[in-house]
Amino acid sequence: MADADHPRPSKGERTRRRIIDSASELFSRSGYRAVSLRDIAAHAGITHAGALHHFPNKEAMLIHVLSRRDEIDAPLVLSEALSHRELIDNIVRIVERNTGTPGMVSLYVNLSAEATDPTHPAHEYFVRRYRVLRAHLAAAFAGLLRDRPHPTPETAAQQFLALQDGLQVQWLLDPDSVDMRAVVASFLEGLGITVPDPTPTSTDPTGDRLT
Amino acid sequence: MADADHPRPSKGERTRRRIIDSASELFSRSGYRAVSLRDIAAHAGITHAGALHHFPNKEAMLIHVLSRRDEIDAPLVLSEALSHRELIDNIVRIVERNTGTPGMVSLYVNLSAEATDPTHPAHEYFVRRYRVLRAHLAAAFAGLLRDRPHPTPETAAQQFLALQDGLQVQWLLDPDSVDMRAVVASFLEGLGITVPDPTPTSTDPTGDRLT
DNA sequence: GTCTATACAGGGATAGAC
DNA sequence: GTCTATCCCTGTATAGAC
Numbered sequence: 001m002a003d004a005d006h007p008r009p010s011k012g013e014r015t016r017r018r019i020i021d022s023a024s025e026l027f028s029r030s031g032y033r034a035v036s037l038r039d040i041a042a043h044a045g046i047t048h049a050g051a052l053h054h055f056p057n058k059e060a061m062l063i064h065v066l067s068r069r070d071e072i073d074a075p076l077v078l079s080e081a082l083s084h085r086e087l088i089d090n091i092v093r094i095v096e097r098n099t100g101t102p103g104m105v106s107l108y109v110n111l112s113a114e115a116t117d118p119t120h121p122a123h124e125y126f127v128r129r130y131r132v133l134r135a136h137l138a139a140a141f142a143g144l145l146r147d148r149p150h151p152t153p154e155t156a157a158q159q160f161l162a163l164q165d166g167l168q169v170q171w172l173l174d175p176d177s178v179d180m181r182a183v184v185a186s187f188l189e190g191l192g193i194t195v196p197d198p199t200p201t202s203t204d205p206t207g208d209r210l211t
Numbered sequence: 212m213a214d215a216d217h218p219r220p221s222k223g224e225r226t227r228r229r230i231i232d233s234a235s236e237l238f239s240r241s242g243y244r245a246v247s248l249r250d251i252a253a254h255a256g257i258t259h260a261g262a263l264h265h266f267p268n269k270e271a272m273l274i275h276v277l278s279r280r281d282e283i284d285a286p287l288v289l290s291e292a293l294s295h296r297e298l299i300d301n302i303v304r305i306v307e308r309n310t311g312t313p314g315m316v317s318l319y320v321n322l323s324a325e326a327t328d329p330t331h332p333a334h335e336y337f338v339r340r341y342r343v344l345r346a347h348l349a350a351a352f353a354g355l356l357r358d359r360p361h362p363t364p365e366t367a368a369q370q371f372l373a374l375q376d377g378l379q380v381q382w383l384l385d386p387d388s389v390d391m392r393a394v395v396a397s398f399l400e401g402l403g404i405t406v407p408d409p410t411p412t413s414t415d416p417t418g419d420r421l422t
Numbered sequence: 423g424t425c426t427a428t429a430c431a432g433g434g435a436t437a438g439a440c
Numbered sequence: 441g442t443c444t445a446t447c448c449c450t451g452t453a454t455a456g457a458c
Contacts, residue, residue, distance in 0.1 A: 113324035116383035162377025
């Protein structure tokens with residue numbers, strides 16, 4: 001978790017990477033359940049049994065796919081160096097960015113629903129995830145809603161997260177019916193928090209495409 | 212959808228009913244995926260092939276289970292006789308009631324996530340469902356937010372629905388961390404809509420338990 | 423350590439006998 | 441209308457080749 005040197009990946013490391021790349025691509029394209037171990041392994045150029053040498057089961061692959069995405073988003077959300085405003089702005093930007101990766105959004109929506117089951121392998125992952133996000137957001141709202149009595153910072157945080165999750169379902173069901181960024185921004189403005197980005201527009205000059 | 216006479220159900224009708232009763236009970240208890248066709252059929256006293264004579268596949272059973280629930284809720288939400296306030300109040304009451312049926316909530320959460328896939332058998336069902344609910348809610352908010360410029364009735368409707376869906380995920384993941392009714396009520400009060408029910412409390416003297 | 427081959431139990435679905 | 445028998449696919453487990 002702390003070593004940032006990549007001196008020369010071993011063969012096993014490279015295979016693991018290929019498997020997760022394949023899983024990420026296929027999961028994003030078709031969802032978790034529609035993709036079989038044999039699909040992933042074939043895409044990575046090995047047999048499904050070979051893939052299971054590197055990961056104990058299919059869901060372990062899923063957790064790795066999710067963790068990788070989180071590692072990208074974490075500095076935008078969890079960094080202690082962020083001001084309250086920056087945190088909120090970053091989340092709005094992530095909402096905006098998600099519009100470009102419906103496969104990943106679908107994966108999260110489906111998985112968070114499945115992981116609701118306490119016996120699901122990703123259950124603890126999601127419980128922790130929401131706890132952490134809620135705490136960070138509550139802290140931000142505590143700063144930003146200082147002169148507002150009504151929504152508690154904790155309540156605002158829950159509402160903000162729930163709003164995003166629920167909107168994703170509506171957006172996936174019928175993309176033209178929802179402007180996720182606009183609806184989220186409207187919620188924040190209702191709390192007296194103005195959101196700067198109308199939209200950065202442009203043809204994405206920054207090379208930060210993921211995958 | 213319009214005939215209310217039940218003169219004497221045929222044998223096939225009764226078997227269909229038993230199957231849906233079984234599916235409803237088992238799905239609510241364990242979720243959709245954890246229950247097999249063979250489980251449902253055994254509970255209904257036939258083989259899985261026998262059950263498939265009455266329904267083309269497992270998901271058709273699911274749709275029937277959901278439709279039955281909707282028939283219960285429909286008059287509370289879709290009736291033209293309701294005032295704007297009554298509509299909102301009824302939804303808050305449904306949110307409250309859902310707290311008592313986590314199995315059903317889990318079923319809806321999981322299914323709406325799955326049905327996000329356009330090839331899913333319940334896709335159209337959910338697209339239509341949200342369209343209808345959104346329209347009704349937008350009409351209600353149009354009446355209730357008359358002197359507020361900011362959230363459009365349509366936006367408020369999307370937010371309100373998204374909030375409920377997202378809260379359900381958080382609540383299922385960690386029931387003690389969320390008071391669904393309170394958070395929903397807080398949202399409405401943020402829009403200037405006061406919600407009358409603190410909670411009816413009591414030991415449920417009205418016999419409107421479902422199932 | 424890396425991987426293939428193979429077997430297994432369980433899933434949804436289908437064909438055809440009764 | 442319901443059954444048995446069967447099919448193919450899934451995730452998972454193990455044995456053993458390299």
